[in-house]
Amino acid sequence: xxxxxxxxxVITHLTSRKRQTIVSMLGVTFGITVFIFQAGVIxxxxxxxIEKTINSTAHIxxxxxxxxxxxxxxxxxxxDEQTWVSVPNIKSKNELPKLKRGLQIVExxxxxxxxxxxxxxxxxxxxxxxxxxxxxxxxxGVNIRKENxxxxxxxxxxxxxxxxxxxxxxxxxxxxxxxxxxxxxxNDNITVVSPGGVALQMKVVGILDTGLRDLDNNRAYxxxxxxxxxxxxxxxxxxxxxxxxxxxxxxxVLAREFQSRFGYSAEDWKQANEGIFSVFRIxxxxxxxxxxxxxxxxxxxxxxxxxxxIYEKMNDIAILKSIGYTDIDIRNIFLLxxxxxxFIGGLIGLLIGFVxxxxxxxxxxxxxxxxxxxxxxxxxxxxxxxxxxxxxxxATSIAGYLPARKASKIDPINIIRSQ
Amino acid sequence: xxxxxxxxxxxxNKYFYKxxxxxxxxxxxxxxxxxxxxxxxxxxxxxxxxxLYAISSLDREYExxxxxxxxxxxxxxxxxxxxxxxxxxGFIFQFHYLLADFTALDNVMLPGLxxxxxxxxxxxxxxxxxxDLLGIADQATKKVNRLSGGxxxxxxxxxxxxxxxxxxxxxxxxxxxxxxxxxxxFDMLKNLTREFDQTILMVTHxxxxxxxxxxxxxxxxxxxxxxxxx
Numbered sequence: 001x002x003x004x005x006x007x008x009x010v011i012t013h014l015t016s017r018k019r020q021t022i023v024s025m026l027g028v029t030f031g032i033t034v035f036i037f038q039a040g041v042i043x044x045x046x047x048x049x050i051e052k053t054i055n056s057t058a059h060i061x062x063x064x065x066x067x068x069x070x071x072x073x074x075x076x077x078x079x080d081e082q083t084w085v086s087v088p089n090i091k092s093k094n095e096l097p098k099l100k101r102g103l104q105i106v107e108x109x110x111x112x113x114x115x116x117x118x119x120x121x122x123x124x125x126x127x128x129x130x131x132x133x134x135x136x137x138x139x140x141g142v143n144i145r146k147e148n149x150x151x152x153x154x155x156x157x158x159x160x161x162x163x164x165x166x167x168x169x170x171x172x173x174x175x176x177x178x179x180x181x182x183x184x185x186x187n188d189n190i191t192v193v194s195p196g197g198v199a200l201q202m203k204v205v206g207i208l209d210t211g212l213r214d215l216d217n218n219r220a221y222x223x224x225x226x227x228x229x230x231x232x233x234x235x236x237x238x239x240x241x242x243x244x245x246x247x248x249x250x251x252x253v254l255a256r257e258f259q260s261r262f263g264y265s266a267e268d269w270k271q272a273n274e275g276i277f278s279v280f281r282i283x284x285x286x287x288x289x290x291x292x293x294x295x296x297x298x299x300x301x302x303x304x305x306x307x308x309x310i311y312e313k314m315n316d317i318a319i320l321k322s323i324g325y326t327d328i329d330i331r332n333i334f335l336l337x338x339x340x341x342x343f344i345g346g347l348i349g350l351l352i353g354f355v356x357x358x359x360x361x362x363x364x365x366x367x368x369x370x371x372x373x374x375x376x377x378x379x380x381x382x383x384x385x386x387x388x389x390x391x392x393x394x395a396t397s398i399a400g401y402l403p404a405r406k407a408s409k410i411d412p413i414n415i416i417r418s419q
Numbered sequence: 420x421x422x423x424x425x426x427x428x429x430x431x432n433k434y435f436y437k438x439x440x441x442x443x444x445x446x447x448x449x450x451x452x453x454x455x456x457x458x459x460x461x462x463x464x465x466x467x468x469x470x471l472y473a474i475s476s477l478d479r480e481y482e483x484x485x486x487x488x489x490x491x492x493x494x495x496x497x498x499x500x501x502x503x504x505x506x507x508x509g510f511i512f513q514f515h516y517l518l519a520d521f522t523a524l525d526n527v528m529l530p531g532l533x534x535x536x537x538x539x540x541x542x543x544x545x546x547x548x549x550x551d552l553l554g555i556a557d558q559a560t561k562k563v564n565r566l567s568g569g570x571x572x573x574x575x576x577x578x579x580x581x582x583x584x585x586x587x588x589x590x591x592x593x594x595x596x597x598x599x600x601x602x603x604x605f606d607m608l609k610n611l612t613r614e615f616d617q618t619i620l621m622v623t624h625x626x627x628x629x630x631x632x633x634x635x636x637x638x639x640x641x642x643x644x645x646x647x648x649x
Contacts, residue, residue, distance in 0.1 A: 322504060324582075416472070416590075
C-alpha cells in the first residue's frame with residue numbers, strides 16, 4: 001500500500017507531460033538502438049571473419065622454419081662471457097623445408113584423441129599462365145579428401161568438383177580471384193611454372209570461393225604427386241601438416257606440445273592471424289567508446305529533463321511534503337520516473353535495434369573487400385541485448401538519481417513562503 | 420470540562436537573518452485546545468503566517484519550544500515529521516496548492532494513500548463523502564485546474580480532512596477568493612468545528628471572519644497583544 005501512492009504520482013507526471021516523456025525516452029531508445037546495431041554489425045563481421053578463418057586455416061600447422069639460421073660454429077669454441085663473436089653474412093643451410101618422417105608424424109597425430117583431422121601438404125610459389133596472362137600464386141599439393149575433411153572445400157566450390165582432382169590427371173583447383181585474373185574457366189588448360197623451372201600443363205577442374213579475398217586471389221590446389229613433380233622432389237616430400245582439433249581453444253597448448261615433440265615449428269591459428277585479432281581488439285574498443293558516449297549523451301538528456309521537471313514541480317513537491325510524503329517518497333517518485341523512461345525507452349530501443357539489424361541482414365549488400373559476402377553477417381547474440389538494456393537502465397538511474405535527490409531535499413517552507 | 424491541549428508553544432522566538440537580522444516572533448506563548456476554532460489576526464507584516472508555519476511543523480528554524488501533542492517538533496526526524504503531518508495535520512493555503520495534473524478526487528485521496536489505512540475503494544468512498552460534504556461531489560473527476568477558485572479551495576479543505584487530523588492549519592484560506600466564495604469556504608470551516616468538533620487554527624486579516632471564531636490571537640510586530648484567556 002505504501003508504494004501505490006508513489007506509482008500513481010509517477011504515472012500521472014509521465015502522462016501529463018507526454019512530450020517531455022517521449023523526448024527523453026527517444027534519447028534512451030536512440031542510444032540502445034545504435035548500441036544493438038553497431039555491436040551486431042561489428043561483432044557479426046568479426047565472427048564471420050573468425051569463422052571463415054578458422055574454417056579455412058588449420059588450427060595448428062606444423063612446418064619447418066626455413067629461415068632458421070644456425071649459430072656460428074665459432075661459438076662452440078669461444079663461449080665464455082668475455083668473448084664477443086661477430087660473424088656477418090651467415091647463410092641459411094642449403095636445406096629444403098622438408099618435414100622428415102612427415103608421413104609418420106601424420107600417423108602419430110591421427111592417434112591423438114583431440115585431433116579430428118590431419119592433412120599433409122606441400123606448397124610452392126608458381127607462375128600460372130593462360131595464353132598471355134600470367135599470375136603468381138601458391139600451389140598447395142594436398143590429399144584432397146583429407147584436405148576437404150579439414151576445410152570443407154566442397155562447400156565453397158563454385159564450379160567443378162573436388163573429386164576430379166583425383167580422377168583427372170594434372171588437375172588443378174583455382175581460387176576464384178586467381179581464376180578471374182587468369183581469365184581461366186572450368187576445363188581450361190593452363191601452364192604452371194615453378195621457381196625451379198619445371199613447367200606442367202594442368203587442367204582446371206574446379207573453382208573455389210571461400211569469401212576470404214587474400215586466399216581466393218592466391219591459392220590453388222593440386223595433388224601431392226603433381227606438386228612434387230613441380231618442385232622436382234621425391235615422393236615422401238611434404239612441407240606442412242595441417243591439423244584440425246575438436247576444441248579450437250586447445251590449439252595453443254597442443255601447438256607447443258607438437259613443437260617440442262616433433263622438433264618442427266607448430267603455429268596455432270591465433271598466432272597465424274595475430275594481426276587481425278589486434279585490429280579487432282582496437283575496433284571493439286572504438287565501438288564501445290562510441291556506444292558509451294551515446295548512452296552518456298542520452299543520460300545527460302534525462303538528467304536535464306528531470307532537472308527541469310523538478311523545477312516545474314517545485315509546488316507539487318512542497319504540497320506532497322506538506323501532506324505527509326517523506327523525503328524518500330519524493331526521491332523515489334523522480335527516480336522511478338527516470339527508471340520508467342529508461343525501461344520503456346530501452347525496450348523500444350531493443351526492438352528497433354533488432355528490426356534494423358534484421359532488415360540489414362536480409363538486404364543483399366555484396367560486400368567486397370577484406371572479406372566478400374553477399375549479406376552482412378549480423379550478430380544477434382542475446383547477451384548484447386541484455387547488456388544494452390542493463391547499461392541503459394543504469395545510465396538512466398544514475399541520471400535520474402541526482403535530480404531526484406535534489407528534489408527530496410527541497411524544503412516546502414521555502415516554496416510556500418515565496419508565494 | 421477539561422480541554423485537551425493539541426498544541427503549545429513555550430517562549431517561541433524566530434529570527435530572519437536575510438537580508439538583515441530581524442526578530443519576527445517575540446516570546447510567543449500560546450496553547451490550542453482540542454475542538455477550538457482559533458484565528459490569528461493582525462496587520463500584514465506582523466508575523467501571522469510565520470507563526471503559523473512555525474507551529475504547524477513546516478518551519479523548524481525557531482528558538483524555544485513547539486509541542487504538538489506534547490512532542491517537541493524539533494526532536495522529530497524528517498521521516499517522523501512527515502508521518503505526523505500525514506496523520507495529524509491538515510493544511511489549507513491561500514493559493515489552494517493542489518496538484519494540477521490530478522483530478523479533484525485524486526488530490527483528496529493523496530494523503531490517504533500515503534497513510535495507507537484504508538483500501539483504495541474505501542478511501543475513494545471516503546474522499547467522495549468529503550467532497551459531498553463540501554458540495555463539490557459532482558466535480559470529483561475533473562482536473563483541478565478546470566475548477567473555479569472557490570471549488571479548488573473546497574477541494575483543499577476536503578484534502579485536509581481526509582485523514583481526520585487532530586488540527587487543520589489555514590493560511591488566509593479566503594484571501595484569494597471573492598467575497599461570496601470566501602463566505603462559503605469560511606462557513607464550511609466553521610461548520611466543521613461546530614458539527615464535527617474539528618480543531619482549526621486560521622490566519623486571517625479579515626475581521627468579519629475572525630470575529631466569528633472562538634478565540635482571536637492578535638499579533639502586532641511579532642508579539643501577542645491580548646493575554647491568553649484560558
